[in-house]
């Protein structure tokens with residue numbers, strides 16, 4: 001069976017474009033393009049057949065189908081030949097029951113989808129494997145591509161740099177100076193990327209990389225390029241698969257450029273079309289109060305969207321004032337009985353710390369999503385027996401400085417409820433005993 005997919009305008013202009021064409025926007029109206037699959041071909045296999053195929057491949061060794069993304073290749077990028085796949089065994093991440101944290105909110109069934117437990121420490125790997133594989137094939141087929149470039153808040157650049165290094169393709173990353181963590185800055189340096197730190201914010205880097213990618217041979221890797229969303233779409237498929245093909249009641253997801261929520265919705269839509277699932281979950285997009293343009297638009301009934309200048313936030317990967325995928329995201333929220341919630345710096349830090357105290361180790365963006373869950377639960381919108389999945393977008397280990405600041409009481413808006421500091425002692429048993437038993441007996 002020949003599966004195929006092509007780019008089409010999200011606003012519905014006629015015409016379609018091959019996935020190996022260098023094209024990011026609709027030439028007629030300037031809107032984004034999305035990847036449309038030949039659904040009739042996909043319908044040639046039954047829902048049960050797809051589920052069995054995906055289950056048979058899941059985390060197995062037949063390369064590259066053990067990858068959480070490439071195990072679903074027919075739904076993602078069917079034209080990529082196996083020899084061009086650039087995979088780091090992405091996806092297949094753990095879905096962790098947050099038993100004690102959920103119970104602390106009065107909820108029985110809260111789960112954390114740990115998308116950050118991936119090679120470069122964030123969900124960005126899921127999309128980047130697709131984009132870099134497509135480019136590798138374009139180069140193999142003689143397209144004159146010299147480098148792949150992106151603007152980033154720190155995680156896209158880490159993923160691009162690593163996948164390009166694995167493929168032997170040059171990469172260029174534009175980062176807002178001083179606005180990514182040390183770990184995130186070092187990642188592309190280690191991978192040999194051309195790293196430019198610019199005196200601007202993410203939105204400023206985004207404008208410049210679009211100009212750069214107009215140069216001959218420079219391919220654009222930002223999520224305006226829909227290839228990445230195809231890989232990220234596996235998040236929803238994988239969650240449902242991990243629940244033995246049951247749909248959760250809620251998905252909470254932190255949103256910045258809003259590509260990931262668009263991808264999440266696209267994954268559920270394809271499962272619905274092909275009959276793997278029969279219902280939609282509700283979706284809540286969570287934003288930092290400091291970077292909340294979608295929240296503002298939601299409050300105004302999505303009548304219109306106004307970009308803002310985003311302020312500093314611990315959730316630095318979602319410090320975006322002019323999200324590229326805003327229209328796709330609104331479309332998903334409208335179809336999924338969606339909610340947008342926001343979290344202050346204090347709220348995101350406390351939610352993150354509260355989850356950490358029950359065994360998670362959450363990044364600040366996951367903290368934003370958890371804070372949103374706490375608010376919707378307090379309002380009675382999320383109910384005791386609802387099955388809730390919170391998308392954890394990055395590894396907490398990339399955000400050590402945030403954790404340190406929290407435990408040193410250095411986050412704005414009051415003392416840290418769960419602050420925990422090391423006790424410095426002489427190497428003396430009496431002193432150790434006094435300290436430990438003093439705490440245990442208190």
Ligand SMILES: *Cc1c(COP(=O)(O)O)cnc(C)c1O
Nearest residue numbers: 155256257258259260317393394
């Ligand atoms: C990129 C990113 C996000 C936001 O995803 P969008 O698709 O831009 O909405 C959230 N959290 C982390 C850790 C990220 O790297």
Ligand SMILES: [Zn+2]
Nearest residue numbers: 009013026029
């Ligand atoms: Zn168009």
